[in-house]
Amino acid sequence: MPKYISKIETPKVSIAPMIDRTVRGFRYFIRLITKRSLLYTEMITTHAILHGDRNKILDFDLSERPIALQIAGSDPKEIYEAVKVAEKWDYDEINLNVGCPSNRVSGHMMGAVLMAYPELVAKMVKAMRRATDKAVTVKHRIGIDGTGILPKDFKKVHFDQYKDMQEFIKIVEGSKVDRFTVHARIAILAGLSAKENRKIPPLRYNEVYRLKKEFPHLKIEINGGINTIREIEDHLKYVDGVMLGRVAYDNPFILAKVDQFFEKGKINNISRREIIEEMISYVEQVEAEDRSEYETLRHTLGLFYGKAGSKQWRQLITPPWPTGYSGKDILEYALEVLPEESLDERSI
Numbered sequence: 001m002p003k004y005i006s007k008i009e010t011p012k013v014s015i016a017p018m019i020d021r022t023v024r025g026f027r028y029f030i031r032l033i034t035k036r037s038l039l040y041t042e043m044i045t046t047h048a049i050l051h052g053d054r055n056k057i058l059d060f061d062l063s064e065r066p067i068a069l070q071i072a073g074s075d076p077k078e079i080y081e082a083v084k085v086a087e088k089w090d091y092d093e094i095n096l097n098v099g100c101p102s103n104r105v106s107g108h109m110m111g112a113v114l115m116a117y118p119e120l121v122a123k124m125v126k127a128m129r130r131a132t133d134k135a136v137t138v139k140h141r142i143g144i145d146g147t148g149i150l151p152k153d154f155k156k157v158h159f160d161q162y163k164d165m166q167e168f169i170k171i172v173e174g175s176k177v178d179r180f181t182v183h184a185r186i187a188i189l190a191g192l193s194a195k196e197n198r199k200i201p202p203l204r205y206n207e208v209y210r211l212k213k214e215f216p217h218l219k220i221e222i223n224g225g226i227n228t229i230r231e232i233e234d235h236l237k238y239v240d241g242v243m244l245g246r247v248a249y250d251n252p253f254i255l256a257k258v259d260q261f262f263e264k265g266k267i268n269n270i271s272r273r274e275i276i277e278e279m280i281s282y283v284e285q286v287e288a289e290d291r292s293e294y295e296t297l298r299h300t301l302g303l304f305y306g307k308a309g310s311k312q313w314r315q316l317i318t319p320p321w322p323t324g325y326s327g328k329d330i331l332e333y334a335l336e337v338l339p340e341e342s343l344d345e346r347s348i
Contacts, residue, residue: 033255041060046075047073148190162210181223182222276334300317310342313334
């Protein structure tokens with residue numbers, strides 16, 4: 001079988017899908033700071049798409065583009081149907097979650113546990129490709145420890161060596177994946193929480209680099225523990241793209257510098273004052289649509305990370321707000337009282 005070479009351009013930087021984080025309000029806010037990065041939805045299950053409030057979970061503002069929908073599932077037929085439903089929303093990419101380490105997710109045969117079933121992953125990717133002409137990508141770990149999750153008679157519970165990931169890739173690439181995004185840690189599926197799985201298993205970046213070297217025709221993106229512009233630069237010497245996780249939520253202003261990594265890209269010359277002014281218009285729209293203003297603004301808590309006014313900003317944004325105050329009022333007040341040197345500092 002000839003090797004599949006994706007014609008889809010890999011974004012130099014993307015923002016990882018994060019549960020209860022990469023929702024509409026956060027994505028709008030982040031798009032003000034980085035114009036070029038690929039954004040993701042939260043992980044959304046096939047069941048939610050097929051049986052839930054589709055407008056609530058799939059709607060997005062056009063300004064959020066480019067944006068990828070991340071889907072979790074385990075049944076090729078259901079994932080085909082879910083992707084067909086999502087076609088109406090015209091996402092730029094569709095991503096299959098094979099990396100979530102949560103016991104609850106793995107217990108339903110979704111997420112990282114699927115690394116033990118590469119043939120099933122390949123069938124799901126093929127079903128997704130039948131359902132859409134969009135790019136279809138896979139996000140996974142470098143391996144798993146499945147003790148306590150996989151059936152007791154399963155031939156193997158540890159998939160934590162490089163050769164295991166290599167075998168996974170060899171099988172799944174035949175389904176014509178446009179990009180593999182690799183979280184450079186194993187997932188320990190029993191005994192660690194999802195939060196602990198983001199920190200405790202050691203990072204093994206060299207294995208992701210090796211993957212790109214041994215499969216040069218594949219588009220490989222690296223993820224896990226990447227927190228600085230310098231680290232992005234270093235990783236891009238070895239792989240096609242870098243996915244940022246919690247740093248994008250905790251210290252979002254750093255993202256103004258990542259557009260420089262794109263072809264003809266440059267640092268987004270913007271200030272926190274300008275970001276807040278743009279958010280004023282957005283929270284008015286949110287209020288008009290009867291959506292929660294706080295559910296939008298709570299995702300901006302890290303805007304002043306490490307800067308004068310950080311504590312005051314967090315206190316202003318966090319309820320209870322003064323009686324009669326709207327989100328717009330809170331933001332306008334913040335512009336009056338926060339330190340000017342932080343408000344007017346620019347990314348360049």
